[in-house]
Amino acid sequence: MSSAAPVASPPGGTAGTGPAAAGGTSPPGGRRRARRRRQARVGLLFAAPMLLLFAVFRFGPVLGAVLLSLTDYRLSGEWTFIGFENYTRLGGDDLFWDSLRVTLLYVVIFVPLTVLMSLATAAMLHQVVWRRGLFRGIFFLPYVTSIVLAAVIWKWIYDAEDGLVNGLLGLASLGPVDFLGRGELVLPSIALTSAWKGFGYSMLILLAGLQAIPRSYTEAAMIDGAGPWQRFRHVTLPLLRPVLFFVMVIETITAFQVFDAMYVMTGGGPVRSSFSLVYMLYDSGFKFFDFGYASAIGLVIFVFVLGVSLVQRRFLGRED
Amino acid sequence: MAASRAASRTGRLTLPVLLVLTAIVTITPFAAMVLVAFAPESGQTFPDALIPDRITFANFEHVLSSSDVPRWTLNSLIFSFVSVVLILLFASMAGYAFAKKRFPGRDALFWALLATLMVPFQATLIPSYILVSRLGGVDTYWGMIVPTLANVQAIFLMRQFIVQLPDELFEAAEMDGASEWRIFTTIVLPLVRPALATLGVFVFLWHWNDFLWPLVIGQSGEMQTLTVGLATLQSENVPINQIMAGATITVVPSLLVFGLLQRYLTDSIAMTGLKG
Numbered sequence: 001m002s003s004a005a006p007v008a009s010p011p012g013g014t015a016g017t018g019p020a021a022a023g024g025t026s027p028p029g030g031r032r033r034a035r036r037r038r039q040a041r042v043g044l045l046f047a048a049p050m051l052l053l054f055a056v057f058r059f060g061p062v063l064g065a066v067l068l069s070l071t072d073y074r075l076s077g078e079w080t081f082i083g084f085e086n087y088t089r090l091g092g093d094d095l096f097w098d099s100l101r102v103t104l105l106y107v108v109i110f111v112p113l114t115v116l117m118s119l120a121t122a123a124m125l126h127q128v129v130w131r132r133g134l135f136r137g138i139f140f141l142p143y144v145t146s147i148v149l150a151a152v153i154w155k156w157i158y159d160a161e162d163g164l165v166n167g168l169l170g171l172a173s174l175g176p177v178d179f180l181g182r183g184e185l186v187l188p189s190i191a192l193t194s195a196w197k198g199f200g201y202s203m204l205i206l207l208a209g210l211q212a213i214p215r216s217y218t219e220a221a222m223i224d225g226a227g228p229w230q231r232f233r234h235v236t237l238p239l240l241r242p243v244l245f246f247v248m249v250i251e252t253i254t255a256f257q258v259f260d261a262m263y264v265m266t267g268g269g270p271v272r273s274s275f276s277l278v279y280m281l282y283d284s285g286f287k288f289f290d291f292g293y294a295s296a297i298g299l300v301i302f303v304f305v306l307g308v309s310l311v312q313r314r315f316l317g318r319e320d
Numbered sequence: 321m322a323a324s325r326a327a328s329r330t331g332r333l334t335l336p337v338l339l340v341l342t343a344i345v346t347i348t349p350f351a352a353m354v355l356v357a358f359a360p361e362s363g364q365t366f367p368d369a370l371i372p373d374r375i376t377f378a379n380f381e382h383v384l385s386s387s388d389v390p391r392w393t394l395n396s397l398i399f400s401f402v403s404v405v406l407i408l409l410f411a412s413m414a415g416y417a418f419a420k421k422r423f424p425g426r427d428a429l430f431w432a433l434l435a436t437l438m439v440p441f442q443a444t445l446i447p448s449y450i451l452v453s454r455l456g457g458v459d460t461y462w463g464m465i466v467p468t469l470a471n472v473q474a475i476f477l478m479r480q481f482i483v484q485l486p487d488e489l490f491e492a493a494e495m496d497g498a499s500e501w502r503i504f505t506t507i508v509l510p511l512v513r514p515a516l517a518t519l520g521v522f523v524f525l526w527h528w529n530d531f532l533w534p535l536v537i538g539q540s541g542e543m544q545t546l547t548v549g550l551a552t553l554q555s556e557n558v559p560i561n562q563i564m565a566g567a568t569i570t571v572v573p574s575l576l577v578f579g580l581l582q583r584y585l586t587d588s589i590a591m592t593g594l595k596g
Contacts, residue, residue, distance in 0.1 A: 036422065042500045043421025050414035051429065053470040057448065058436050064447030073450070124339050137582045138343045141350070144578045144585075145571050146529030148547040152554050152567050153349045156356065162560065164352055196349065201595055208590035250595065257440050260531045264551050278442050278532075285446050286536060295446045302443035309438055 065302075068295035075289035086296035096297070098272055099280040102187070106276060107255040110191040114251050115244070117195055118202035123232065125203075126210040136207070143200035150197040151264035155180065158189055158265075180266050183273040190261050190274060198254065202247040209243030210236065249312040256304050277301050353571075357564035379565035387558075388541050389566055392549035395461075399534065399545055400527040402465050407474050407523050408516050415478025416508050420490060430479075437472050442532070449536050459543045464534055468527065473594055474519055480592075481515040482508060518588045521581055528573060546570045 044051075069086055073079040090096045121139050125132055142150065157164045158179040169175030179189040213236060221231045237244075259278035262268055268275035268283075277297060285294035357379055359372035383389050417423070418430050448467055457463020485508070493503045509516070534545040544552065550570055554563045578585065588594065 039421050040423040043417040043423035043426065046413040046417035046421065046500070046504070047423075047429075049410040050433075050470070050475060053410070053466070054433060054436070056470075057451070057467040058444075058470045059432075060451060061444035061447040062436070062439055064451065065444050068447055068450075077454075121342060124335055124342070128335050128339055130336055133583070135339055135343055136586055137578075138346055140582075140586055141575075141578065142346065144525055144529075144574045146531065146547050146574075148529075148531050148551050149567055149570055150349070152550055152563060153353045155554070156560055156564070157349060157352065164348075196346070201589060204586055204589045205593060253440070257442055259442070264554065267555075281442060281445065282532075285449070291446050291450060298443035298446060302439055305440045305443075306438055 065295050065298050068292050069299050071292045073291040073295075075291070079292065082292070086293050089293065090296055090300070095272075095275075095280060099275050099277050100300075102273065102275055103256060103258065103277045106187050106191060106258055107252060109188055110194060110255040110258070111248060111251050113191055114195040114199050114202060115248055117199040118206055118247065119244070121199070122203045122206035122210055123236075125207055136204075139203055140200035142197045145197065147194060147197050147260040148264055150193050151261045154189075154193040154196070155265045181270055183270055186266055186270065186274045190258075190265060193265070194255075194258065194261050198251075202251060205247055206240070206243060209240050213239045245312070245315060249308055252308050253305050256301060256308070350571075353564050353567050356561055357568045359561055361559065361561060379559075379561040380569070383553075383562045383565045383569070387553065387562075387566070388544070388549060389546070389569060391542060392544050392546045393569065395538065395543060396528055396546040398461055399464055399530075400524050402461070403468055403527045404520050404523045406465070406469050407471050408520055410469060411471065411474035411519065412478045412482075412509060412512060412516065413504065414475045415480075415482050415512075416504055418475065418479045419482035420485075420487070433472050433475060436470075445532065445536065448533075452537060458537055459540050464537045464543075464545075468530075468533065471523070474523065477515060477519055477592060477594070478512065481512045485511055517581075518584065518592075518594075521577055521585060522594050524577060525574060 070081060070083060071079040072082050072085075125136055125139075128135070156162065158166075160166055160176045160178040160181065165179070166176040169177065177185070179185050217239065218231050218235050221235045226234065257278055258276050259282065262274045262276055262279055263282070266274045268279050278301065281294050281297040281301070284290045284297060355372065358375045358377070360374060360376045360378070418426060452458065452463045452467060455463070457466070489507060490503060493507055498506075529547060530545070531547050531551070535548050535551075538544045538548060541549075541552070546566075547570065550563070550566050553566050
């Protein structure tokens, strides 16, 4: 399908400088120039399938997203240029502000939860040598599954009538609590599901970070009479900060893209209290076929993710 | 004296006990899924579901015969395996070019590819969908597969591996008059086998578990993948035992891959930080 395509044309700019720079020096220069030209041809040929795929399915859609957001593109394919109207419409759309609030609240709940879960398990694994591989595997297990699977299982766990948690609460004559049916509980419940699914990744990164800290540092603190908590607080944590920061950024970006779990567990409810930005994008696009408007929401999500990445770059640049 | 020794022993045991408890809590959802999947129809509520009076395969039989689960499994397998093969091939070719060949604009192109990591997939979902649908790719395998092949992490990982291979190797082969394609298939590919294996596992898991893209492209029941189908099943009035049976079927390939390559997978995340 995608093969058999012509070589992607090299971008302009740097293309012109090659031959001039290599220009006639000594006799072997001609051979060298031929070799260089062959290299360039082979290089482009080998990179061609990926470059073509990127041109069509990655750069194309990025450009398309910007252009679409300035139109009122509909299902029929008809469109007119409407400038920034989609963006001003977003500004006056309560649904948008609601979903932005939901997304930010979710970020604020999910990120500390995941980072704490991964840090706690990584710290435990770092200390305990007994069966470390087995435990590491167990904590990593949910990461290899899909968030849809996690959502399906946890939806039952949270179920008000049949679920595991309410069953246990029932044994203690408590509850039932409708975790997914109450506005103030739905986001923490979904965040816990996603954290369960994903904390294994950050745990591995943090564990690698912990193991990179020279033992002599904590040993020195121990000789000075520092207890385990003090050693962790004043020696380990500061040294771990760059890794911790990386993990926070990665998880923040993940949280901004939350959708699957909400789609499966709550359908955005109750009363839109789990209706995230991506959910709104999906609904505008594939329920109302308001493609231009949906693209504008996509760009808002992009701006948030870009902002988080830039903050990371700035801070990490300063740390090292 | 004795008391303090006892105290230090409990102190030493605290962490392992805590670790075991955390591990049990982590696995509980999986255990619950399997138990409910094997429980008879009556076992849908908590105590009966986890302590069923008998074990039955009826839920699996039901879900495999009355729903599209077999078809969805086939779709997921095609989506995942074809993507793995094509991404491994194209990414190692591109990785070789970016690592060992000079061509005009090479570095600028590489940075442009890396920059796309900054753009979340959701931001380009709509234009990607319109593009594929204009090309007639909705509800087709190629429409589902081809757009996912443009994978930056794959190129990046392959480039990092191939850059480390000594140049003399290629120069010698070139002297012997080997064609570039021959050099690529007989020297590069065998030497980067560990990278290919790592990447293959990740691409498989990313695709097997993917949701949003298969959801919008595979719209008809026939073309849904297992994850999408599972979401569909549970939004309909299917008994929870059967949903859990479907969930168990969905998770088996991931667990197989994980079980076989656990060490490998966890080590490579710690080293390369690959994330889907």
